[in-house]
Amino acid sequence: MIWGLLAQFETSVDLLAAARRAYASGYRRMDAYSPFPISDLAAAIGFHKTHVPLVCLVGGIIGGVGIYMLQYWINVFAYPINVGGRPLHAWPSFIPPTFEITVLFAGFGAFFGMWALNGLPKLFHPLFNVERFTSASRDGFFLCIEAADPQFDLDDTRSFLLSLHANAVEEVPYR
Amino acid sequence: MPEARAAELMQERAGRPPVMLPGQSYSSITDQIAGVVLTRKISVGWLLLFGAAGFFLTLLMYAIAYLLMRGVGIWGINIPIAWGFAIINFVWWIGIGHAGTFISAILLLLKQTWRNSINRFAEAMTLFAVMCAGLFPLLHLGRPWLFYWLIPYPNTMTTWPNFRSPLVWDIFAVSTYFTISLLFWYQAIVPDLATLRDHAVNRTVRKIYGVFALGWRGSARHWERFESGYLLLAGLATPLVLSVHTVVSFDFSVADMPGWHESIYPPYFVSGAIFSGFAVVLLLAIPIRKFYHLEDFVTLRHLDNCGKFMIATGLLVTYTYVAETFFSWYGTDVYGAWWSWNRQHGAYRIVWILDVLMVCAVPITLWIGRVRRSPTLLFLVSLDIVIGMWIERVMIVIITLNSTHLPSSYGLYIPTRWDWAVLLGTVGFFMVCFLLFLRLVPMIPIFEMRKLAHEIEIPEK
Helix, strand or coil, X not given: CEEEEEEEECCHHHHHHHHHHHHHXXXXXXXXXXXXXXXXXXXXXXXXXXXXXXXXXXXXXXXXXXXXXXXXXXXXXXXXXXXXXXXXXXXXXXXXXXXXXXXXXXXXXHHHHHHHHHCCCCCCCHHHHCHHHHHHHCCCEEEEEECCCCCCCHHHHHHHHHHCCCCEEEEEECC | CCHHHHHHHHCCCCCCCCCCCCCCCHHHHHHHHHHHHHCCCCCHHHHHHHHHHHHHHHHHHHHHHHHHHHCHHHCCCCCCCCCHHHHHHHHHHHHHHHHHHHHXXXXXXXXXXXXXXXXXXXXXXXXXXXXXXXXXXXXXXXXXXXXXXXXXXCCCCCCCCCCCCHXXXXXXXXXXXXXXXXXXXHHHHHXXXXXXXHHCCCHHHHHHXXXXXXXXXXXXXXXXXXXXXXXXXXXXXHHHHHHHHHHHHHHHHCXXXXXXXXXXXXXXXXXXXHHHHHXXXXXXXXXXXXXXXXXCCCCHHHHHHHHHHHHHHHHHHXXXXXXXXXXXXXXXXXXXXXXXXXXXXXCCHHHHHHHHHHHHHHHHHHHCHHHHCCHHHHHHHHHHHHHXXXXXXXXXXXXXXXXXXXXXXXXXXXXXXXXXXXXHHHHHHHHHHHHHHHHHCCCCCHHHHHHHHHHCCCCCC
């Protein structure tokens, strides 16, 4: 049982071209791996829209509305303090905490939302079974077509990857 | 990659050093930066510094233990000067922290690629400085173990904080600042921890880094979300960094005290914060690039740019001094005029003179390009600025409280040995944290340097 076929490329340019060709040939269940973010690479494998900004926005709204309501409830109802007859609902004074907690929750949204959408932390992955994959965090550029792809065929996919000028093509075992 | 930008990054206009020296490849970048953590032996110099820092950290713990036993009376504070070193050091430390976020967030949004090699340790500096800062208001509470009373939570006393007080805003500002800085810093470290996981020889080390790397594998989808999240955090941290010292300045300007009750306070504090922060970045960067041989990544260009930032922010601070002095003379507030006269001629005039010399006069030398590009001179000017900015906070806190509206509440403040012990102790704490950081985490973001190398089109492999 194998998880997919992993092809290594010499440069980021080769990887980008290979990813585009693979997508054009109809492969969908695949991913590219690189030691630094390469612009257009995600788009080349058909990944266009991240939902991180949405999670961030939702977090910010929850934080901002929540803390303002909390301050209003505390200062007006729960524990009103009369300081020389000044208004209890002193909205200008509520702005600094509202701003801070909006930023805090939006930041939680961006950070934890990003990891959750990425499916991390996940300490083990079949790709870590491949010895040469350690260079994905150094200077290696990889494209992996997963066995789950409907078009996947061990021999055909291997020859297809080799035709993309891959340095090497390796099987990725499950364990 | 547009050729014009590549050419700009690599060559720059005549006479300006590049952001990364030529001759590096992805693997050499990785080896050189990760090698500091993975293969480099602990040097004698590091051990000596760590020992010295550890001594001051011990002093801090001793001073805090004594403080908890005896109370804040061991410090020189009293009425009328109840704030003393605690607030001076709080403002000083948190100001220092600002440069880290400024470099990592604002310069990221402005696409200043030169920031990439100094942002990691500038952010680390921010975290440690904010830790030191947070210590002071807590200790100054008198009963630090009850600090959580400042946080709104349902309690059996059925009391709640008063949100009309700037001191409550402080809790929100400082804790949010620390949390967002930590998330921002950690997120960028994860891909580098994956590098350490993949290249560590020792099994235990590999496992530890592996856990903190969260299973990062450099997938294109992950990078896409990673960059999106990183930009969002930068966008959030940008107004945040300006807000933190603004809120700190509200602690002063909301009070009806001569010299504090000024609308110029927020920009005054923020510019002073970034001023001292860049100075500390340089105090750390200049020895680090020398001892760890990272001149290829932290080039003279970085030093030069930090110097220019210090010129700009230093002038803003100087402008504030001029404006304060002018308006206290021109305005109708007799207490304001008295405060300004007292600042220049009163018991603490030496503070004012030193402040003007160190904060306004000495940094003028930064206008000379040769000073900005000479590591030694720049180091000395930065040291002057950091100390000068501490003196500025002495001036702000002490001189106003020294002579307020009523002559019956004039008074002097003389710091005791415990005041000094806590101040020096936090410096030790900061250095201990920073020295550990240098050995445990890549101090320069490796993946960002690879990306930079990719952008300036060095030959791959």
